[in-house]
Amino acid sequence: MKPRHQINNANVVISSKRNGSTCLTRLPLGGVGEVTGIQGGGQQRRRLMDLGLVPGTTVEAVRRSPVGEPTAFLIRGAVIALRREEAEQIMVMQLYPKGGSGKWD
Amino acid sequence: MNGYEAGRFKDLAEQAGKIRQGREHYFRDAVVGHIYGLAEEIAGRTVRRGQAGLDWDRRLDDILTSRLLGFPIMLLLLGVVFWVTIIGANYLSEFLASFFSWSKAHLLSLGAGLGLPLWLQGFLVEGVYGTVGWVVAVMLPPMAIFFPIFTLLEDLGYLPRVAFNLDNFFKRAGAHGKQALTMSMGFGCNAAGVIACRVIESPRERLIATLTNTFVPCNGRFPTLIALAMIFMGGAVAAAYSTAIAAVVVVGIVLFGVVITFVVSWLLSRTILKGLPSTFTLELPPYRKPQVAQVLVRSILDRTIFVLGRAVIIAAPAGGIIWILANISVGEVSAIAYLAGLLDPVARAMGLDGFILMAFILGLPANEIVLPVLIMSYLATGAMLELDSLQALKTLLVDQHGWTWLTALCTMLFALMHYPCGTTLFTIQRETRSAGWTLLAALIPLAVGCLVCFLVAQTVRMLGLV
Amino acid sequence: MGLTSQSYGIWTARARFNLPVGNPGQYIVALAGNPNTGKSTVFNALTGLRQHTGNWPGKTVLQARGSYTCKGRVFNLVDLPGTYSLLANSADEQVARDFLCLARPDVTIVVADATCLERNLNLTLQVTEITPNVVLCVNLIDEARRKDITVDFAALSRELGVPVVPTAASLGEGLKQLQKAVFDVALGKRVISPKKIVYHSEIEEAISMLEPQLQELLGDRINHRWVSLRILEGDQSMLQSIADYLGHTPGQSLPLSEVPA
Numbered sequence: 111m112k113p114r115h116q117i118n119n120a121n122v123v124i125s126s127k128r129n130g131s132t133c134l135t136r137l138p139l140g141g142v143g144e145v146t147g148i149q150g151g152g153q154q155r156r157r158l159m160d161l162g163l164v165p166g167t168t169v170e171a172v173r174r175s176p177v178g179e180p181t182a183f184l185i186r187g188a189v190i191a192l193r194r195e196e197a198e199q200i201m202v203m204q205l206y207p208k209g210g211s212g213k214w215d
Numbered sequence: 216m217n218g219y220e221a222g223r224f225k226d227l228a229e230q231a232g233k234i235r236q237g238r239e240h241y242f243r244d245a246v247v248g249h250i251y252g253l254a255e256e257i258a259g260r261t262v263r264r265g266q267a268g269l270d271w272d273r274r275l276d277d278i279l280t281s282r283l284l285g286f287p288i289m290l291l292l293l294g295v296v297f298w299v300t301i302i303g304a305n306y307l308s309e310f311l312a313s314f315f316s317w318s319k320a321h322l323l324s325l326g327a328g329l330g331l332p333l334w335l336q337g338f339l340v341e342g343v344y345g346t347v348g349w350v351v352a353v354m355l356p357p358m359a360i361f362f363p364i365f366t367l368l369e370d371l372g373y374l375p376r377v378a379f380n381l382d383n384f385f386k387r388a389g390a391h392g393k394q395a396l397t398m399s400m401g402f403g404c405n406a407a408g409v410i411a412c413r414v415i416e417s418p419r420e421r422l423i424a425t426l427t428n429t430f431v432p433c434n435g436r437f438p439t440l441i442a443l444a445m446i447f448m449g450g451a452v453a454a455a456y457s458t459a460i461a462a463v464v465v466v467g468i469v470l471f472g473v474v475i476t477f478v479v480s481w482l483l484s485r486t487i488l489k490g491l492p493s494t495f496t497l498e499l500p501p502y503r504k505p506q507v508a509q510v511l512v513r514s515i516l517d518r519t520i521f522v523l524g525r526a527v528i529i530a531a532p533a534g535g536i537i538w539i540l541a542n543i544s545v546g547e548v549s550a551i552a553y554l555a556g557l558l559d560p561v562a563r564a565m566g567l568d569g570f571i572l573m574a575f576i577l578g579l580p581a582n583e584i585v586l587p588v589l590i591m592s593y594l595a596t597g598a599m600l601e602l603d604s605l606q607a608l609k610t611l612l613v614d615q616h617g618w619t620w621l622t623a624l625c626t627m628l629f630a631l632m633h634y635p636c637g638t639t640l641f642t643i644q645r646e647t648r649s650a651g652w653t654l655l656a657a658l659i660p661l662a663v664g665c666l667v668c669f670l671v672a673q674t675v676r677m678l679g680l681v
Numbered sequence: 682m683g684l685t686s687q688s689y690g691i692w693t694a695r696a697r698f699n700l701p702v703g704n705p706g707q708y709i710v711a712l713a714g715n716p717n718t719g720k721s722t723v724f725n726a727l728t729g730l731r732q733h734t735g736n737w738p739g740k741t742v743l744q745a746r747g748s749y750t751c752k753g754r755v756f757n758l759v760d761l762p763g764t765y766s767l768l769a770n771s772a773d774e775q776v777a778r779d780f781l782c783l784a785r786p787d788v789t790i791v792v793a794d795a796t797c798l799e800r801n802l803n804l805t806l807q808v809t810e811i812t813p814n815v816v817l818c819v820n821l822i823d824e825a826r827r828k829d830i831t832v833d834f835a836a837l838s839r840e841l842g843v844p845v846v847p848t849a850a851s852l853g854e855g856l857k858q859l860q861k862a863v864f865d866v867a868l869g870k871r872v873i874s875p876k877k878i879v880y881h882s883e884i885e886e887a888i889s890m891l892e893p894q895l896q897e898l899l900g901d902r903i904n905h906r907w908v909s910l911r912i913l914e915g916d917q918s919m920l921q922s923i924a925d926y927l928g929h930t931p932g933q934s935l936p937l938s939e940v941p942a
């Protein structure tokens with residue numbers, strides 16, 4: 111996962127691999143994760159937060175488009191499709207299934 | 216605002232900046248997080264979810280967006296919609312065509328009885344009334360049937376699934392994901408599709424969507440596609456399959472239009488409309504039960520009134536003009552034949568003929584008058600023919616004017632890819648506020664259409680297939 | 682101080698939105714809500730306009746207008762674009778925010794989806810931050826029934842501090858009650874006190890530093906707490922919008938560019 115943006119030194123919860131969180135793209139279908147933070151800035155970040163992807167929110171990967179992407183996620187009661195570039199910015203702690211992380215094929 | 220106020224605002228902004236101390240996201244994150252937290256708490260205390268039964272939404276989506284079935288179902292759905300449209304439209308068209316034939320004869324005798332000069336009779340009845348009759352008989356039924364079905368699909372919530380399935384293609388073509396939705400709107404009416412492009416915020420991607428919207432055949436063009444498909448492709452097989460085959464052909468044409476949309480979008484985003492793709496939110500809302508009866512009634516009424524209105528405003532004058540052109544002589548031939556003759560060499564190269572090209576040119580105001588205008592101009596130059604059925608239309612085209620399946624195919628392709636209709640161009644001008652882009656919006660499809668028809672015609676002829 | 686813009690009343694702001702101004706007995710009602718909540722259905726049902734509604738996220742309906750009469754008063758309905766929030770990420774959100782903030786409708790109806798209330802409450806809470814005259818219309822209760830979801834409307838009303846009206850707009854249910862609630866709020870027959878949203882201390886302190894200055898600058902025309910929050914976040918567009926509507930030449934940019942966002 112290549113870091114795309116400068117991570118600022120603000121008091122925002124930034125996840126790291128040490129905390130056991132990965133980016134949303136690695137959540138397998140049917141998997142559930144808890145948002146730990148959003149990387150990057152600007153309008154995309156604000157937009158994603160406005161959709162409810164604030165730290166502590168649970169996200170479920172519901173389905174994938176027939177051609178591979180986007181992937182639809184259940185976020186606070188609504189099913190929203192995110193492209194890979196967006197999902198990559200969202201860090202989650204995988205709650206289910208325990209252990210392994212799926213691959214975005 | 217005076218300088219004092221502006222200064223105060225600037226002070227405030229600076230103050231806020233100081234408070235933030237460079238913690239770019241801190242306050243925003245805190246506010247958003249707090250409100251969502253509150254929402255969650257309140258919902259937790261006031262909403263109770265019972266035993267969720269079968270989650271129909273999920274199950275339906277599992278099928279509609281699945282790897283295996285997602286795309287085939289989309290195509291099938293499109294095919295079924297066309298098939299239903301064709302069948303329903305056939306019955307209605309036959310009925311209306313006979314009615315207009317009958318009423319025309321009566322009007323003529325009425326005119327004669329009133330002692331109207333022959334030219335006036337011809338102008339009013341053959342020209343104006345005849346063309347309006349054709350628009351109503353041939354163009355109205357498919358439009359009045361397709362639109363309500365499409366509206367039902369829309370109300371049901373299917374269209375976001377289409378956007379979901381196709382999003383990757385749009386991404387690769389450098390276009391915005393919502394273009395799937397604006398294209399869907401274009402099915403109804405390209406002008407509406409262009410207005411729908413407002414949902415795309417980035418000007419670059421909005422332009423791409425606007426310029427390519429016409430590659431999706433609008434309601435006004437479907438009847439042409441359907442009629443020709445029925446006659447030429449459907450007519451070539453056993454009657455039992457003719458409707459199905461015609462539906463398949465129309466689906467094929469539409470698919471081709473979609474492919475062209477992707478190709479042209481891709482080209483545009485690599486050349487004159489370069490830039491980065493922007494983000495957007497695609498929600499897959501739950502399916503809703505549409506108010507079937509209400510939608511059907513309102514939609515059919517809407518469409519009928521709309522088409523009739525346009526028929527009167529546009530088709531009537533057009534019919535009048537055709538009649539005049541057909542009855543004025545330039546040298547030894549009628550003006551119409553003369554003009555058609557001028558266009559003929561270019562047209563033939565594209566697999567069309569002069570009359571067809573001229574009908575498209577005269578059809579600039581509204582696409583649904585192209586076929587009627589063509590019919591009128593053929594009739595005006597050939598033997599008298601009572602056009603009261605599709606069979607008669609076939610006789611007119613094939614026997615009297617030498618159409619082959621290639622002519623039909625090229626006509627359909629050109630119908631798919633030529634400049635947008637007058638209303639759409641006007642809308643594009645209003646939305647883009649640029650004569651330059653409007654001109655391009657007309658020239659790009661025209662160029663693509665001419666090129667494709669040319670290639671198809673030459674290839675088919677070279678291969679000796681016709 | 683001689684601030685000439687003090688003389689611009691709410692009427693001027695409304696006039697800039699092309700709204701009927703100054704007629705007694707005529708009220709402006711804004712319709713806000715997430716996309717896909719059946720907001721357009723509510724709009725059509727109230728105004729009787731035959732507009733097509735599609736279950737289609739992101740369909741932009743720019744300022745659709747209509748009106749209805751209730752007990753002799755005319756209510757002018759303005760259908761705002763469907764948005765997930767008012768924090769101005771997109772043109773839609775800016776339009777909605779500017780309208781609520783600057784044109785200050787007499788009543789704002791927030792249409793929510795009963796099957797998805799939590800997400801809809803986000804916008805609802807934001808709206809109550811801007812204006813107290815809110816009626817929450819919980820729509821699609823027929824769908825909620827189908828999915829076995831029950832909402833305690835009375836409790837919701839208590840929690841939020843605003844009237845809550847359940848409706849199933851496509852079936853015509855609840856519309857009379859909605860009209861009555863709007864009527865009561867518009868004519869002041871019902872006192873609304875939306876629950877104030879209190880942030881943590883650092884934010885509240887910051888607000889208290891900025892709010893008085895905004896009060897002095899803008900008077901009572903605009904909700905200063907809301908604007909302070911937005912300025913604190915670094916939202917330049919909010920300041921620009923205020924500037925535009927206070928008589929500043931639209932498009933002329935404020936000298937804010939040097940201020941770090």
